Amino acid sequence: GESVGLHLPTLSVQEGDNSIINCAYSNSASDYFIWYKQESGKGPQFIIDIRSNMDKRQGQRVTVLLNKTVKHLSLQIAATQPGDSAVYFCAENSGGSNYKLTFGKGTLLTVNP
Amino acid sequence: NAGVTQTPKFRILKIGQSMTLQCTQDMNHNYMYWYRQDPGMGLKLIYYSVGAGITDKGEVPNGYNVSRSTTEDFPLRLELAAPSQTSVYFCASSRAQGAKEKLFFGSGTQLSVL
Numbered sequence: 001g002e003s004v005g006l007h008l009p010t011l012s013v014q015e016g017d018n019s020i021i022n023c024a025y026s027n028s029a030s031d032y033f034i035w036y037k038q039e040s041g042k043g044p045q046f047i048i049d050i051r052s053n054m055d056k057r058q059g060q061r062v063t064v065l066l067n068k069t070v071k072h073l074s075l076q077i078a079a080t081q082p083g084d085s086a087v088y089f090c091a092e093n094s095g096g097s098n099y100k101l102t103f104g105k106g107t108l109l110t111v112n113p
Numbered sequence: 114n115a116g117v118t119q120t121p122k123f124r125i126l127k128i129g130q131s132m133t134l135q136c137t138q139d140m141n142h143n144y145m146y147w148y149r150q151d152p153g154m155g156l157k158l159i160y161y162s163v164g165a166g167i168t169d170k171g172e173v174p175n176g177y178n179v180s181r182s183t184t185e186d187f188p189l190r191l192e193l194a195a196p197s198q199t200s201v202y203f204c205a206s207s208r209a210q211g212a213k214e215k216l217f218f219g220s221g222t223q224l225s226v227l
Binding site for chain 1: 117153154155156171205215216218220
């Protein structure tokens with residue numbers, strides 16, 4: 001069945017380092033993936049998305065990589081800053097419904113000064 | 114623009130009480146959603162709407178009701194609150210084709226049912 005999971009529930013990095021947050025998915029029919037950032041006490045905020053016809057997409061300081069062979073998604077944050085501290089969720093759309101996103105449980109990223 | 118606005122931010126209910134969580138958006142989005150987030154878990158879709166007058170169930174609709182009389186507003190109703198409904202509720206909207214468009218979320222309503 002559908003599932004979206006994260007390899008690491010917590011990640012602690014030093015300011016200025018690069019961060020990599022991983023996500024595994026099991027539904028090979030998923031054709032759209034999205035990363036959200038959720039700061040404490042706030043709603044999720046869109047970071048970046050990628051469609052299944054792409055392997056890589058870059059944004060401002062963030063890169064999403066999609067490996068369909070092993071059903072793996074990752075979010076890379078360059079030069080991590082204290083403001084990047086948050087919970088990061090990946091989500092997938094399996095294609096069966098235009099309105100349902102399956103969310104992972106999230107990874108807590110802590111940036112140490 | 115205010116984006117997606119939810120009220121109240123916090124609420125404590127007794128078992129069996131009813132309440133309505135308000136959600137309004139000023140982006141003229143057709144698509145609106147209600148999610149719940151339990152501690153340490155991902156978001157689960159409760160209900161969604163593709164436009165005024167049209168609503169449909171998500172993954173976890175039991176115990177909830179919604180209405181969509183206008184494009185802007187999408188209230189969520191809890192009729193007989195139960196402890197299992199203790200959660201953080203998020204309203205969201207999107208421009209089109211919700212699950213393949215980025216969602217704009219409100220700041221959430223933290224609900225405790227005691």
